[in-house]
Amino acid sequence: MMTNEWNWEQIASHPSLTEGPVWDGSALLYNECAADTTFRWDPKTQESVVWRSNTGAANGMTFDRSGGLWACEGDAHRVTKIDAEDQEAEPQVIAEAFGGETLNWPNDLAVSSAGRVYFSDPNYGSNPNNLPHESVYMAEHSFGGAWSVTRVTFDTTKPNGVLLSRDEKTLYVAETPFADGAPRELRAYPVLENGTLGASEQLFDFGQNRGIDGMTLTTEGLIVATAGSPDFGPGSTIYVFEPSGLVRSTHPTPAESPTNCTFGGGLLSDLYVTFATGFVYRATSIGMTGHLAYPTRKY
Numbered sequence: 001m002m003t004n005e006w007n008w009e010q011i012a013s014h015p016s017l018t019e020g021p022v023w024d025g026s027a028l029l030y031n032e033c034a035a036d037t038t039f040r041w042d043p044k045t046q047e048s049v050v051w052r053s054n055t056g057a058a059n060g061m062t063f064d065r066s067g068g069l070w071a072c073e074g075d076a077h078r079v080t081k082i083d084a085e086d087q088e089a090e091p092q093v094i095a096e097a098f099g100g101e102t103l104n105w106p107n108d109l110a111v112s113s114a115g116r117v118y119f120s121d122p123n124y125g126s127n128p129n130n131l132p133h134e135s136v137y138m139a140e141h142s143f144g145g146a147w148s149v150t151r152v153t154f155d156t157t158k159p160n161g162v163l164l165s166r167d168e169k170t171l172y173v174a175e176t177p178f179a180d181g182a183p184r185e186l187r188a189y190p191v192l193e194n195g196t197l198g199a200s201e202q203l204f205d206f207g208q209n210r211g212i213d214g215m216t217l218t219t220e221g222l223i224v225a226t227a228g229s230p231d232f233g234p235g236s237t238i239y240v241f242e243p244s245g246l247v248r249s250t251h252p253t254p255a256e257s258p259t260n261c262t263f264g265g266g267l268l269s270d271l272y273v274t275f276a277t278g279f280v281y282r283a284t285s286i287g288m289t290g291h292l293a294y295p296t297r298k299y
Helices: none
Strands: 007-013 018-023 028-032 037-042 047-053 058-063 069-073 078-082 092-095 109-111 117-120 136-141 147-151 159-164 170-175 185-190 201-205 215-217 223-227 237-241 247-252 258-264 270-275 279-284
Touching: 007 037, 018 069, 018 258, 018 279, 028 058, 028 270, 058 109, 069 109, 069 117, 092 117, 092 136, 092 147, 109 159, 117 159, 159 215, 159 223, 201 237, 215 258, 223 258, 237 258
Parallel strands: 018 058
Antiparallel strands: 007 279, 018 028, 018 270, 028 037, 037 047, 058 069, 069 078, 078 092, 109 117, 117 136, 136 147, 159 170, 170 185, 185 201, 215 223, 223 237, 237 247, 258 270, 270 279
């Protein structure tokens, strides 16, 4: 394992936690969850402006291959599809309940090329769970325009970031509980033909350190993950993992407790990182390019 220095630039600062960064092709969208606001940072103007309000404390976001924007609205207890061309339009609700009970606090999501939406549903707050478990689910479009929701993990206690491998045969899940003694792991679940998941494999054990919050993928299929804090473990860090879980490199961050990350820029060669402390940073000269469903890399 080696540690390399990256060039970091602060591009935004907010009073509370930022999350869910996605690159829309020319600018960065990200959430300030507690403010119920999605911001758009334009590299040409170097400014962040309000892009969407009343987000339901939106957290994780992702684009699908067609440029459709999907979000986990934690306080609204739902997963939605947002009209990226008319962000003030009412979102389409994809999932808001399971087994007749309201979801907990949907956190992060990944969308397959077949249109299956995988999302995590933990509870990191102080209120009681709405469901008796904290799981990963698959939402699937069914005949008649309805969406069906299937529980696909049965061994998670607090799943956070989710990420599909390049070949979409594996779903990476960050198992990131807060309780003392609970395992904080990067896990891999094989994706079965019907979209459900097989038995998990532990790829990396963080012990009692702060585990992974969010993840993104490189063109090599490497996993780039946000983890660590000043209070738990070696400090706030970006980890770069091989698909096997081997740590390729680690990179200290300029702010505390990174929450999520995505690639951006015309070549998808910049890494954008959000932080629990409200900052948003861009890292350049990182020696990697992103593998995003949308937009595709411009050569």
